[in-house]
Amino acid sequence: MKTAKVYVIPSLLGESSPERVLPTYNLDIIRELNHFVVENEKSARRFIKTILPEKVQSELKIEILNKHTGDQEIPKLLEPLKDGKSIGIISEAGMPGIADPGARLVWAAHQNKTPVIPLIGPSSIFLALAASGFNGQSFSFHGYLPIDKRERRQVLSRLENKSQKEGSAEIFMETPYRNNKFLEDIKQTLSKNTRLCVACDITLESEMIYSGTIQQWNSMQVDLHKRPAIFILQA
Structure with a gap:
């Protein structure tokens, strides 16, 4: 079984063209993921639909991590890892973890000894x-x-x-x-x-x-x- 990972996934800065700012490798990774932790579900779904319109939205399992998320809720967000399922973090715009609550999940992943993989994209x-x-x-x-x-x-x-x-x-x-x-x-x-x-x-x-x-x-x-x-x- 492949090692489950946490992917730090950059999103678009507004209505920019995906092919201008995101490598095709990012699409390959997102195509394989169904578990996401996001700052806002609506914008995250819109982002995924924009870059991968063929991906079935009903199969996505999305959890919210924003400024209102309590520290006690963080471990639950990592639970898919126990079943060997990798997780993608998506923020409202740009790179998760930089001026973004996603940093808390990244830290928890490190404490869980889970590999954290940052993807290339706009900040x-x-x-x-x-x-x-x-x-x-x-x-x-x-x-x-x-x-x-x-x-x-x-x-x-x-x-x-x-x-x-x-x-x-x-x-x-x-x-x-x-x-x-x-x-x-x-x-x-x-x-x-x-x-x-x-x-x-x-x-x-x-x-x-x-x-x-x-x-x-x-x-x-x-x-x-x-x-x-x-x-x-x-x-």
């Missing part, structure tokens, strides 16, 4: 960093910054100081419908010579990635409303 964080021209040797990802305007500006200033001291790239994101307001806060808070990269709609036809100083950004007009985006600063 908006790393694609944005690669395209930014910023320091790929020293960087930090901070997720979502505070919603409160005063607190957010304090964090931005702290990250700018950290970047200036260490030469590092500081990566963060915002809820898409607040992107435009967030960009204005960034431009009003950071020094004019600090560099900023905004990468939005990565892998989509509407993709926009631009790196420039805050002074250069102040002379631009861009609309980021409801467009998934990654922000990177380097002082």
